[in-house]
Structure formats: structure tokens, C-alpha cells
Amino acid sequence: MSAPLKNSKKGVLGKKVKGFLATKSACRGIFSIVVALLIWELGTRYGLPVLSAIPPPSAVLVSFKESFVDPWYWGSWESSFQRIGLGFIFAQIIGIPLGLLMGTSRYFRELSLPVFEVLRPIPPLAWVPASALFWPTPEESIVFVTFLGAFFVTILNIVGGARSIDARYVRAAVSLGSSRKDIFWRIVLPATLPSIIVAMTVGIGVCWNTVVAAEMLAGHSGLGFLTWRAYVTFSYPLIVVGMISIGIAGYISSAIIRLLGSRMTPWLKTS
Amino acid sequence: MPQPISNGQDGHYHVLAQAASAEMTVEHVCKSYGLKPVVKVLDDCSLVLENRKLTVLIGPSGCGKSTLINILAGYERPDSGTVTIDGQPVKGPGRDRLVVFQETALFPWMTTFQNVSYGPRVRKEMSKEGLQAETMKLLKLVGLEAFADKYPSQLSGGMMRKAELVRALINRPKVMLMDEPFRGLDAMTRKLMQEYYARLFETKPGTNLFVTTEIDEAIFLADRLVIMSNRPASIRKVIDINLPRPRQFQMLTSKEYLEYKRDALEILYVEAMKAFARGKQDAADFMDAYSKTAGNP
Numbered sequence: 001m002s003a004p005l006k007n008s009k010k011g012v013l014g015k016k017v018k019g020f021l022a023t024k025s026a027c028r029g030i031f032s033i034v035v036a037l038l039i040w041e042l043g044t045r046y047g048l049p050v051l052s053a054i055p056p057p058s059a060v061l062v063s064f065k066e067s068f069v070d071p072w073y074w075g076s077w078e079s080s081f082q083r084i085g086l087g088f089i090f091a092q093i094i095g096i097p098l099g100l101l102m103g104t105s106r107y108f109r110e111l112s113l114p115v116f117e118v119l120r121p122i123p124p125l126a127w128v129p130a131s132a133l134f135w136p137t138p139e140e141s142i143v144f145v146t147f148l149g150a151f152f153v154t155i156l157n158i159v160g161g162a163r164s165i166d167a168r169y170v171r172a173a174v175s176l177g178s179s180r181k182d183i184f185w186r187i188v189l190p191a192t193l194p195s196i197i198v199a200m201t202v203g204i205g206v207c208w209n210t211v212v213a214a215e216m217l218a219g220h221s222g223l224g225f226l227t228w229r230a231y232v233t234f235s236y237p238l239i240v241v242g243m244i245s246i247g248i249a250g251y252i253s254s255a256i257i258r259l260l261g262s263r264m265t266p267w268l269k270t271s
Numbered sequence: 272m273p274q275p276i277s278n279g280q281d282g283h284y285h286v287l288a289q290a291a292s293a294e295m296t297v298e299h300v301c302k303s304y305g306l307k308p309v310v311k312v313l314d315d316c317s318l319v320l321e322n323r324k325l326t327v328l329i330g331p332s333g334c335g336k337s338t339l340i341n342i343l344a345g346y347e348r349p350d351s352g353t354v355t356i357d358g359q360p361v362k363g364p365g366r367d368r369l370v371v372f373q374e375t376a377l378f379p380w381m382t383t384f385q386n387v388s389y390g391p392r393v394r395k396e397m398s399k400e401g402l403q404a405e406t407m408k409l410l411k412l413v414g415l416e417a418f419a420d421k422y423p424s425q426l427s428g429g430m431m432r433k434a435e436l437v438r439a440l441i442n443r444p445k446v447m448l449m450d451e452p453f454r455g456l457d458a459m460t461r462k463l464m465q466e467y468y469a470r471l472f473e474t475k476p477g478t479n480l481f482v483t484t485e486i487d488e489a490i491f492l493a494d495r496l497v498i499m500s501n502r503p504a505s506i507r508k509v510i511d512i513n514l515p516r517p518r519q520f521q522m523l524t525s526k527e528y529l530e531y532k533r534d535a536l537e538i539l540y541v542e543a544m545k546a547f548a549r550g551k552q553d554a555a556d557f558m559d560a561y562s563k564t565a566g567n568p
Contacts, residue, residue: 084410168376171346175364176390186393190380265382267422 044081057238060244063237073245077222079247080211085141087146088207095154096196102155102194103162104188116155124149124210128217140221142214150203157202161195162188194268195262204257208250291487292477293367293445295320295343300352302338312338314503319412323476327489328536330499331543334498336482339504340450343480344370356446366390368446369439373432373454379421383434384419390442409437413467419490429460432534436471447482453488462520466492469518486539490531491518500539501545507538 020026041058043051055063068075093240124145131141165188173187215224225243262269300457302313312335320326320343330421336368341347342354343363354361356368377386388406391397397405399484410416423431432452439447452468453461467490471480472492483489496510513530522528 095302141363166376168372168374169378171344171364171387172372172378173374173393175344175369176438177366177394179393184391186389187378190378193380265380267424 030214053217055240059081059237060240063235063241064244067238067241074228075225075240076221076223077245077249079219079225080215080223080246083143083211083215083222084207085147086143087148087211088150088204089149090143091150091154091203091207092200095151095199096158099155099158099196099199100162100192102187103159103192104184109159113159116152120152120156124206125217128214132218138218138220142208142211142219143212146207146211148198149206153197153203153206154196157195157199158192161192162200163192193265197257197265201254201261204253205250208246208253212246284368290332291367291443291445294322294478295354295356295368295446295480295487297339297343298353298355300354301350302337302341302347302349305415306554308354311503313342314505316352316499316505317551318497318506320480321495321518322477322478324494325472325476325479325481325492326495327493328497328499329484329486329489330479330504330541331501331539331545333486334499334502334542335504336499337450339481340370340448340482343446344368344448349531366394366442367444368448369442370445370448370450371432371435371439371452373451375423375435377431377435379423382420382422383415383426386423386434387438387441389438395493405441410434411483413437428456429464432464434455435465436468444477446478446480449479452485453483461488466518466520467491469516473517486532486535487523490514490528490535491520491523496531496535498535499542507542508535510534 037057040051041056042048044054044056102112127145127148128141131144132138135141135144168188169191170183173183178186211222212224212227215222216228219225223242223246227239227246229235230238232240297316297318300313301311301352303311316339317338318326326413328336328339328438338347342349343361344369345361354528361368377383378389381389384406385392387409388402391402391405393454407416407419410415410419413436415433416428418426418430418434423434426434435452453464456464469492481492490512493512496512497506498508498510499505500507514525514527
């Protein structure tokens, strides 16, 4: 019973993909990418300025094929994702409750927000030397720096979100007999959820920026390190492979957050 | 046309049949905002919301009607004066007095069903099945049963007001405080909602306060029409509207209706002029100077 259902679902998806590929905007998109690749290939062959310095797409493709069967390449993905995962998740676990507390308690906010306001403008990478001092291994300091990338974004977004809750919602909820617990779980938290998701979307981007640079500075693995090592060892096509891989990894992470976000806030997509 | 509402005699509409009611009084209430300068909003307001009567409060925009609603609801405290419900002083918000707000205050993250059942749910008063049945019964009453699982953003303006009405009604409040509930609706929907609300009230009258800036809406709905002055607001006049119920829109052209309207408009016009001039100090100065020259030629 479930197998034919699955098949029919696949069939619908296949039709959707085909339908999308037939649209004008999809055709234009594919056309623009093909033309860009063509200019790149021809530019490197005929020695146009700037382009002549980088490897042609054909060489990059060869390097990609080699990487695909190289366990070290996939190990780099794993290391980067692990750092992102740890740093990002810790930023959420600590940042979300702290942000909500600061957003809902004026006392706590006025006591703690100034510290965050001072620390926030420091770029996460400026923390690299300091974190190398107080963490025992480079691994931990990279995760810490990644954590910072998402942490401040999370705090400040959530404080903003929790403070801008429409007073009428709270008033209506109080009139209807809500306890303080109800107000938090049924009003404040869902009302702040959109800000939490915005913070996550921005945060994951900052995390990738940070982790790649930190790996180049202090890492011994990961996609950032792969790209840097390719440069140091003169494997130029691999530089481009590394860059494209980072782009894809960042895209996958944001897509996961977006999906998670729309699942958590079903009331926003309809209007 | 709005659906006809059962008169409640058959016991079908449990909630409405048992509607509790109370009398509220406001005595010598004053309220100011700000420090420098202090803006006096309410100046010695006294008012009685009679039991099972629909009192309509009308006044120029920005005169302090919403402030009075907030004080009645218990969201704000008056600087001086007393507010009582059935003789007991009002100390804070309570579910015996529920507000339907200007723009909808339905929780956007809850479905219509979850919104309407919110009050009894957080107070844990009913069994799950009982609450389910009660909520659906009320949604059916306003014709929203097909929209139980929709979010407010998927409802039209009129549907949202209906959902908000039943979200309050399910709690059997003794007093309903309506703060310009139909503002922002298009003209046709607004008319339908007025008729709908009048039928709902006539089916089982409870104590209602309805705030508006629109004179036709006010007279169409009111048992008693209370006219507020410009800021600092006080009660200028109370007119008993003795039009027969059920109210019909044809009454808006009757002789009695037009007399009520003329009386009310005479007062409102003066108050509205003051509000208009207040917005433009230059205009006020000009009028002041003009009246002086006119006085001493």
C-alpha cells in the first residue's frame, strides 16, 4: 500500500521538477550559468586578465572528480560541519533562553545588555588569539569562535523580538485568565519565534564565515583548511573545489534552517 | 445576510443562554499621562453601564475613549475616582470583563479553534471533550466551523471580528467592552457586522459597552448613547435611544432616529471642532484673533 503511494509521490515531484525546468525563468537561470562557465573557460585559455590566473572549469571538474573519491575531502566536510554544529547549537542553547530572559525582564536586561552591546561589535575573528589562549586545543578555540559568531546575533535579535510583542496580546491573555507560565509559553515564546528563526538564519551564515577563516588561521582540518592547503601546495584547481564546496555547504545549512523555520511557524506562510 | 441566530430558548446555545451580567459604575474618574507636560485625558468622568443594556460611547477621535475602556478592563488605574462591578471595586484585569480590541488581537500563532478555546483551556475549567464541543458550537453560531483550523491571517476582516467575539463569549463575561471593534472593516462588512452584533445582543442581552466614532453605528446599536467631550474628556450627555428591537436598518430613516441623530450631532460637532482646532494651533490662534476683532469692531 505504501510503495505505490511513494511512487506516485515521486511521480508528482518529477512532474514538478520537469514543470519548473520548462519555465522561462529556469531557462534563463541555466543559460546564465552556462554562459558564465563558457566565459571562464575561454578566458583562462586565451589569457584574459584576472581569469588567466585561475584554473579553467575543465581542470576544476577533474579535481572535483578526484576529490569525490578521496576520503580526506569528505573528512573536511565532516570537520567543518561538526564545528558549525557544535558552535551553532551551543549558541542557540545558551542564547535563546538568555535572550528571552533579557527580553522579558527589564531588571535583567538593564543589568546585562550593556556588556553584550560592548562585546557585539568585536568581529568573531578578533577573538581567535584570545580564545587560543584560554582553550587548551585549537579545535576548541575554533568551535568557540564559531559559537560567538551566532551567539551575539541570537541574543540581540531575540531581545528585540521579545520586547516588541504587541501589548494587546498580553492584555488579552491576562484577561482570559492566563498564569505567568501561560503568558510565557503560549504568548511570549510563539510571538518571539519569528525573531528566533531570523537570528538562526543570520547566525548560520556568520558561523560559516567564521569557521572558514578560523580553519585557515588555526585549523588542521575542514573545508577552510582544505582551501588554504590547496593554495600552499600549489593545487590551484583544488582551491576552486574548496570554494565551491564551502558555498554548497553554506547553502545546505541555510536550507535546513529555512525548512525548520517554516515548520515551526506555520502561521506565517499563509496570508 | 448574517445567519439568523436562535433565540436561545431551546437551550441550544448553552453559553448564550447562561450569559451572566453585571452593572458597572464609573465615578469621578480622572486620568493623566506624561510628566512634562502632563496631558489630562479623563476629567471627572462618571458613567453607569446598566445591567443587560447596550451602552454606546461616542466622542471625537483621540478624546480618551480607549483610556476609559482600559480603566474599565483594569489594564490601567485611574488617578482618582472609583470603578466598580456589581458594587465591588475593580482591582485589575479579570475575565468577568472582556475587551474586544480595535484591530484584532487574535493570537496569530493559534488557529481559530485554539484562539476561541484559549480562555477555558488556560483556566483548565472543562474536559477536553467538553471544550471541543463548546468551541465548535460557538464557531457554528458565527458560521466559522469550517475555519476552525485556519490561522487568523487566513481569515477575512469580518471573520476575525466574529472569531474574537466568540473568543470572549465562551468565557461568559459579565461585561463586554468593545473598543471600536468594527473599525477598519469595509463599509458593507461593517454594516453586516453591526446587524450581526445587534442580533447577538438581542438574543440574550448582557451588559455591553460599545465604543465608536460613527454616529449611525452608535444609534443603530444603542440602548443608551453616551457622548464624550473633547480632551480632557468628560461625559457631555446621555441620550436614551428608545427605538424598538430587533433593530432594522430601515429605522435609520425614521423620524425618531433623525431626531436622535440631530441632537447628538449638535454636541459632537462642537467637540469635533475643538479637536480639529487643537491639532492646528495656528488655526486656533487665528480663530481666537478673528473672534476678538469680530467682537470689537
